[in-house]
Amino acid sequence: MSAKSEAKENGPDSKPMLGNRLFEGHKKYELTEETTCGVWFLRGDFLQRFANQKSYVFLYGLMGLILSAAYSYFNGTITTIEKRFQIPSQTTGIISVGNDISTLLVGAIITYFGGKGHRPRWMAFGLYTVVLFCLLNALPHFLYGPGDDALSLTMEYGGSTIDHNATQDALEKFHSSSLCKAKIESDDGPEAEGSSAPAIILFISQVISGIGGSLYFTLGVAYMDDNTKKSQAPVLVSLSYFIRMLGPALGYTLSSLCLKWYIAPTLTPKIGNGDPRWLGAWWIGWLLLGFIMFVVSSLLGLFPHTLPKAHYRRQISKMSNKSQVEEPDTKASVQDMIVTFKRLIQNKALMCTNGASIFFFFGYMPYWIFMPKYIEIMYKTSASEASLVTGAIGLVFSALGILAGGAVITKYKPKARSMALWNMTVAAISAVGLLSYTALGCPYTHDPVGEIQNGTVNYNSQCNADCHCDYVKYTPVCMNGNPYISPCHAGCKSYVTFENGSKIFTDCSCGQNQTLDGISLPSIAKAGPCKADCYKYFYSFLAVLCFLKFSGSTARTSNFLISVRCVDEKDKPASMGLGSFLLSLFAFIPSPIFFGYLIDTTCLVWGKTKSGKGNCWLYNAESLKYVLNVTASSFVFVGLLFDLMVWYYVKDVHIFDAPEEGIHEVATEKELTILKDGAAKQREAELIDDRKPDEGEP
Known part of the structure; x- marks a missing residue:
């Protein structure tokens, strides 16, 4: 029934049971402070038109796309950053866990308090810290410039005014310094360019971003699930994941484009981007990502505390189930937070689900962070090509897998145990697939003569x-x-x-x-390096990579539904905050550091400076292939054992047949109106009964 026909049927003086004003849009719902879009003076009917599930899912997914693009952009430019500032992979691993350190320290606490407040505004506040993260990541370039090594490989080296004699002299000095000499002067050793300051700036930026990332991933999806019918949750969650999963593809593609430009775009390089000494313009993408993220996060913060349709549906549910006593939501406090987390820790299904995620993410983390580096080392591709392949191809299959998983769950509505069984199957496929990488290396990656x-x-x-x-x-x-x-x-x-x-x-x-x-x-x-024809082996690796991306992502929706359905609705934000805390503590923080150390153990050629060891220039591809893939596969296999325990403990968990939603889960708008009118008449009768003693009746 449309808003206009409902107004005609109820009469011009009809009013909703709750609230004191109406929104005349696609549907008519009561508007209160809780259901009104906007903030301060930014309110009105125009904004209220977007207070619905579709708008939120789209904007939430779009924000996730940009956020994921920012993190993947960092991964796509990681080898260039290491070369520019002479940073070892182990140090890079420490930098990349900065956001997880802040999630570990304050993520669970701030998520608990944010879950009790206005969630969209909390998310917007957190995402502003990610905007700062983008700007800080670009800061080292503006402080330290492209570097002397990069300038020495350009035509214009020697000053803004081109002096061909000075340029030639600089190039002659550069090349002659790398030749065999009977004796070496005292100033031939290269000085340590820059300092540890760039790495510290990058680490601080990661720490700051962890606050916004934890608020977005926990509060955002909990807000979506709370404002959605349980029958519609799988398709909406998978849709938001799908949009978000396109983010890494965008991030890697953007890094590929930026790395095709020289680090100093206004200068003319004398080498091509296939040369190991090439440094791309890694800093440009951060400025673009920061601006877009600021705009979208501001729009996300305009959503109301509760979407009008969901608020209306809950009120109808309360009136149609008056006999059911609703447990009041407690106010946020330290004591209640301790009680809540204690209750969640005792939930065996939830803790086993977190355990499976910990080992799965621990094993997959090096591929998310170091995949471009791995492809460069193993198949002798350029940094630009490695980023493009990792993002535009591999992650698109992840997005398609999420859509496929959500569609199957929405159509067939499997039970919790069936979902847990599929998660086990996916973990087994992933463990075997990662192990198969050991047979997919390129045999032509010769090591230097020594x-x-x-x-x-x-x-x-x-x-x-x-x-x-x-x-x-x-x-x-x-x-x-x-x-x-x-x-x-x-x-x-x-x-x-x-x-x-x-x-x-x-x-x-x-x-x-x-x-x-x-x-x-x-x-x-x-x-230049010796040419190696690795494309045939690279295409085989890419085929396996895409299959694993697709199969692994089909379990994303099922894993999410199990994690949010095995806890009480009031504990949902806190449970997601606890999950982020555990993942940061046991997976996201130690995994990059651990695998960064493993990668560094396969280094053949370390850069040397007067102050010590710099970044690694060349790796042993054969050793790296076994050390990385066998270790990662072992962690994923342990996650499979936790999935087995999840399958046992979720036997009583209901995914779809939630009794509390009752008739309004499948009720039409006309049926809701009948419930509304009946409840109003019932309330009127109760008020008459309450007045009888005042009228002197026995």
């Missing part, structure tokens, strides 16, 4: 013993199909530059070319 001494590789061999290569920067060359760390390590004493800018290094003592007549000539090394 001598094994005491179990370690020493690249200062007899042929370059007198070249003083300790502080030479990583400038790979290829000679006779064998890669060398630098012309110095190949024993090259001079070089020739051609008109097209290409170079060859000559008089290389670590190799010889033989003519057909058996006459030895001075060997020649070509600038």
Whole structure:
């Protein structure tokens, strides 16, 4: 029944049972302070038109898309940041867990109090901290610039006014410093560029973002579930997840585009983006993401405390079930918070679900953070190409899997045990799939030429013993199909530059070319790494990756429904806050640090500075393939065991057939109107009965 026809039927003087004003929009519901859109002077019928489930799901998903894009953008640019500021992978892992540290410290507490208040405004407040996170991430570039190494690889190096003589002198000095020398001057060793300050700034930005991220992920989905019929929850949750999962695709694609530009876009680089020394414009995307996030988070904060339709449905439910005593919601307090968390910890189904998530995320975390690095190392792709493939292809399959999972659950409405069984199946597929990565490496990733001494590789061999290569920067060359760390390590004493800018290094003592007549000539090394044809193996890896992305994401909706249905409705925000706390403590914080350390153990070539060790320039791909994938698969398998316990404990959990929703779960608008009129007549009779003693009746 439309709003106009209802007004005609009830008469011009008819009023709703609650509230004192009406909103004439798509439907007519009472409006109170709790159900009114906007804040301060930003109120009105125009905003009220968007106070519905569809608008919220779209905007919440859009915000999640941007938020996920920001986190994946950081992952997509991580190798460039490491090269620019000489940061090891273990330090990068510590930086990436900054947001989880703040979630660990204040996430559960602030989520509890936020769940008792105006959730959309709490979310908007939190998301403003993520805007600050974006700006702080771009700050190191504006403080420290592109760096001397990046400037030395440009045509304009030497000043804003191009001086060709100065440029040539700078380039000559740069290349001659990487050649074999009979002696080394005291100032040949590179100084430590910058300091630890860039890493500290990046870490602080991550810590700040953890507040906003925890509020968004916990309060946002709880607000959606509370304002939605349980029969519609799966499709809406999966839809919001679908929109949100497109965020990493956007983030990686944006990082790919930005990394195609040189770190100093106004300068002309002398190398291509396939060169290991290439530094892309990693900082540009943060400015764009911060602006968009500020706009969308402001709109999200305009939603009311409760959506009008959900508020109206609850009032009808109360009047049609008067005999049912409703437990009043307690006010937020420290004592109630302790009681609430104690009640949740004793919930076996909830804790086993959290345990399964902890081990699953622990195993998958290195692929989310270090996947572009892994693809670069294993299949010799550029940073731009690795980010594009990781985002635009792999994560699209994740989004499709979420949609498929939500659609199946909505149509067939499986029981909790059936959902738990599917979660077990997905965990088993994931564990086997990650283990299969060990057979999908590229066999042509040759390591640089060196001598094994005491179990370690020493690249200062007899042929370059007198070249003083300790502080030479990583400038790979290829000679006779064998890669060398630098012309110095190949024993090259001079070089020739051609008109097209290409170079060859000559008089290389670590190799010889033989003519057909058996006459030895001075060997020649070509600038750049040796070419490796890894695309055939890369496509096989990509196929398995997409399958795992799709299958794994089909369990997202089922896992969420189990986690929110196994607790009381009043404990829903607190349970999600507790889950975020446990995930941060046992998965999100230790996993990047642990796997960052494992990745660093496979490093072959460390950058050296006068102040110590810099970032890793080259990894042992064969060792990395086994160390990373076997370890990650083991953690996912342990998560499978927790899923088995979840299957046992959720036997009494109801996903759809919630008795408290009663008739209004399937009632039409006309039936709701009849309930409303009947309840009004009943209330009127009660008021007459209350007045009888005053009229002197016995």
